[in-house]
Amino acid sequence: xxxxxxxxxxxxxxxxxxxxxxxxxxxxxxxxxxxxxxxxxxxxxxxxxxxxxxxxxxxxxxxxxxxxxxxxxxxxxxxxxxxxxxxxxxxxxxxxxxxxxxxxxxxxxxxxxxxxxxxxxxxxxxxxxxxxxxxxxxxxxxxxxxxxxxxxxxxxxxxxxxxxxxxxxxxxxxxxxxxxxxxxxxxxxxxxxxxxxxxxxxxxxxxxxxxx
Amino acid sequence: xxxxxxxxxxxxxxxxxxxxxxxxxxxxxxxxxxxxxxxxxxxxxxxxxxxxxxxxxxxxxxxxxxxxxxxxxxxxxxxxxxxxxxxxxxxxxxxxxxxxxxxxxxxxxxxxxxxxxxxxxxxxxxxxxxxxxxxxxxxxxxxxxxxxxxxxxxxxxxxxxxxxxxxxxxxxxxxxxxxxxxxxxxxxxxxxxxxxxxxxxxxxxxxxxxxxxxxxxxxxxxxxxxxxxxxxxxxxxxxxxxxxxxxxxxxxxxxxxxxxxxxxxxxxxxxxxxxxxxxxxxxxxxx
Numbered sequence: 001x002x003x004x005x006x007x008x009x010x011x012x013x014x015x016x017x018x019x020x021x022x023x024x025x026x027x028x029x030x031x032x033x034x035x036x037x038x039x040x041x042x043x044x045x046x047x048x049x050x051x052x053x054x055x056x057x058x059x060x061x062x063x064x065x066x067x068x069x070x071x072x073x074x075x076x077x078x079x080x081x082x083x084x085x086x087x088x089x090x091x092x093x094x095x096x097x098x099x100x101x102x103x104x105x106x107x108x109x110x111x112x113x114x115x116x117x118x119x120x121x122x123x124x125x126x127x128x129x130x131x132x133x134x135x136x137x138x139x140x141x142x143x144x145x146x147x148x149x150x151x152x153x154x155x156x157x158x159x160x161x162x163x164x165x166x167x168x169x170x171x172x173x174x175x176x177x178x179x180x181x182x183x184x185x186x187x188x189x190x191x192x193x194x195x196x197x198x199x200x201x202x203x204x205x206x207x208x209x210x211x212x
Numbered sequence: 213x214x215x216x217x218x219x220x221x222x223x224x225x226x227x228x229x230x231x232x233x234x235x236x237x238x239x240x241x242x243x244x245x246x247x248x249x250x251x252x253x254x255x256x257x258x259x260x261x262x263x264x265x266x267x268x269x270x271x272x273x274x275x276x277x278x279x280x281x282x283x284x285x286x287x288x289x290x291x292x293x294x295x296x297x298x299x300x301x302x303x304x305x306x307x308x309x310x311x312x313x314x315x316x317x318x319x320x321x322x323x324x325x326x327x328x329x330x331x332x333x334x335x336x337x338x339x340x341x342x343x344x345x346x347x348x349x350x351x352x353x354x355x356x357x358x359x360x361x362x363x364x365x366x367x368x369x370x371x372x373x374x375x376x377x378x379x380x381x382x383x384x385x386x387x388x389x390x391x392x393x394x395x396x397x398x399x400x401x402x403x404x405x406x407x408x409x410x411x412x413x414x415x416x417x418x419x420x421x422x423x424x425x426x427x428x429x430x431x432x433x434x435x436x437x438x439x440x441x442x443x444x445x446x447x448x449x450x451x452x453x454x455x456x457x458x459x460x461x462x463x464x465x466x467x468x469x470x471x472x473x474x475x476x477x478x479x480x481x482x483x484x485x486x487x488x489x490x491x492x493x494x495x496x497x498x499x
Contacts, residue, residue, distance in 0.1 A: 004328045061363070066310060081365075081487065087380075089363035090487065091320065094289060095307035102307035109323035113362075153329055156279055156303070197297055 005111045007139030008147035009208060012183035013048030014135045015041045022134075023047055031079050038124040039079055041134040045180075046080060046120065049136050060116045060138070061088040065103030067123035067173065088114060097196030100175045101154035101204035107139055108153055116140040121176040131171050135180035142211070148186045150211050151179075156195060158202040172196075175206065182208055215357025215496060216325055216348050220268035221455045222261045223344035224252075229260075231459035234452070239469045251341035254288035254448075258295040258338045261345045268347050269300045269334060276331035276350075278303035284320045285345075286312040287337035287447035296334065304330050313337060314344060314451020315483040315491040319361035321348045322493075336451040343448035344455045356458045359478070359494040360389035366488040378482065381490040382429065385480065389494050395474040396466055397435045398457040398481045400450060429480075436467055450483045457481045458495055 015022055022044035024032050035043075050057055081090065089110075095102035103119065110117040120136035142150055171177075175191040182189040188209050195202040223230065227237040262269070272281050282304040285292045289308025296302055305324070309317055314337035321333035325348065336345035348358060362384030366377035456467055457479045466472045477497035484490045 078487075086365050089365050089489065091312065091316075092310035093307050094310050095293075096290075098307070102305055105305045105324070105329055106307070106320060109320070109327040109329055112323055112327045158303075199297065200303065 004153045005108050006142050006150045006152045007108055007111055007117070008142050008211065009149045009151045009179075009183045010138050010140060010147040011049050011052040012135070012137035012180040013045040014133070014177050014180035014184070015044045016133045016177055017131060019044075026050065026083065027079060028083065031083075035079050036124065037132060038122050038134070041132055042120065042122045042136075043080055045134045045136040046084065049118065049138060050084070053138060055116065056084075057118055058085045058087050060086075060118050061110045061114055062086045062090040062118045062120065063103055063107040063110065064090065064092045065099045065119075065121040065173065065176065066092050066094050067099070067126065086118075095196070097172050097194045098204060099172055100179075100191070101193050101206055103176075104151065104154055104206065108151075111139065111141050121173045123171065123173050133171065133173055133177050135173070135176040137180055137183050148211055149183055149188060149208050151206070151208050154193075154204040154206045156202055156204055158200065179206065179208060215359040215498065216322060216350065217352040217354035217498070218346055218356045218358060218458055218495075219272075219349050219352040219354045220265050220347040221344065221458060222264040223342075223452050223455045224257045224260055224338075225342050225452055231455050232463070235456060235459060235463065235465075235467055238467050239471065253291070254338045254340050254343065255291035255295060257341075257343050258288075258292045258345075259299060261336070261338065261343065262295055262299040265334070265345060265347060266299070269302060272332040272334075272347060272349060273301040273303075280304055280331040281334065282306065282321070282324055282330040282332070283334045284309060284317045284324070285335065285337060286314060286317045286451070287339045287343060292338050300334075302334060311486050312489075313447040313483055313485045313491070314449070314454055315481055315493055316363065316485065316489065317451070318346065318348070318358065318454055318493055319363050319491050322358055322361040325350055337447035338451075339446050339448035341448070342446070342452065344451035346451070346455060346458070355498055356461050356495055357498050359392075359496050360385045360492075361494070362388065362492045364490045366490060374488075377484075377488070377490050381482070381492045382480065385492045385494050392478045392494070392496065393476040394429065394433045394478050394480055395461075395476045396479060397429065397433060398453060398460075398467075398479055399435050399437050400453055400483050434466070447485075450485070453483065454481055454493065454495075457493075461495055461497055 026047040093103040122134040125132040191206040317335045321335040332349040364381040481493040
């Protein structure tokens, strides 16, 4: 049995309400008016990744974490999918409160077949979380990257009760925003995310650590 | 490269609650798929399937550790995940692939295992009315194994499979598994209307809607559609397709009529779904 893969995390971008109007230059002018806000903020972060990526995003699989209980017809990205034309598969992960760690696990698994994978997260400003946000970065096989940070598989830690981990009522994708910003500045960090299982309390630990 | 054993499966379909019954029904004159049961809520079906797989789930959790057993589902995601949490000890990654189908979640399970992120995956899809779940493990006692999987995305929402995309997804499987001789290609019908338009029946060899994809494989390899789907995009139907393909390998006969023995012990499952996603799974008998 081989060791679980780690991914070198590079070329990250994030958007939230403090970032100002999203830059939608990635979208053709004809499409800019008709798209949803979540598509606009996703275009903002993917535009940054496209600009920094050594390879076209069409050549890597996409793993997209979407907000809790997303209705498929409302999941953003069809315009972007047409423009960027991913050819290696596109997966959308919804795991409620645990969407960020589950999306990362799905993305890391793709590294067994592909040298790189696009990880992206997007949520519109819908109840109960009234904040729109988007984040994206590239994960590449550790051996082929000179990135300063690596992301290991999220690890589940069970707790005896919720009180032990002092849960915060925060946006389920907030940790993705913080991870993207940490990758952008090359800062190691650890995120702890609730497993979202009331009957089996626990949390997922996501570690972004220095490559060496 | 070793295959990953499919150690258990279960399905719920209007024609019956096990693969043998549905495969046997395919040998009878075509009828509407809903002839037996009225649709049931996805949650109730998921609970049924989990109860049937209860021993296997418990065995996997005991063998590998509950945190090394994952669950990846499509279709009605939240009800299935809730049922998994309530009725099993599975404590590894649990998630729902949005707009995916039962074949795509098997491809995801395959990657999770090959990446050593987990040791067993309960994967499948359930919709209101039907669905299937399968247990895929790193090692285990099983007659049928998953030998390779591949995914390719083509232009979104094509009404018919693009032969170039089909060729790419099959080529990806070949790159992982060589080019074993195939008994048949198990493909889903585009829709009941397309089935009728194409002039083939449930369990018969697929016709013109996959004919243009034949260039990928020798003409001698039949493309079979079980045509049990009520909708080309129903994720649960695609999970049922995977179970039927696995069961046909186990029985040694092609689905449908007339009964024909499998000439080879490998079957390629091909599905396409919303967004132009194509998935190919290579199933085969354990050597």
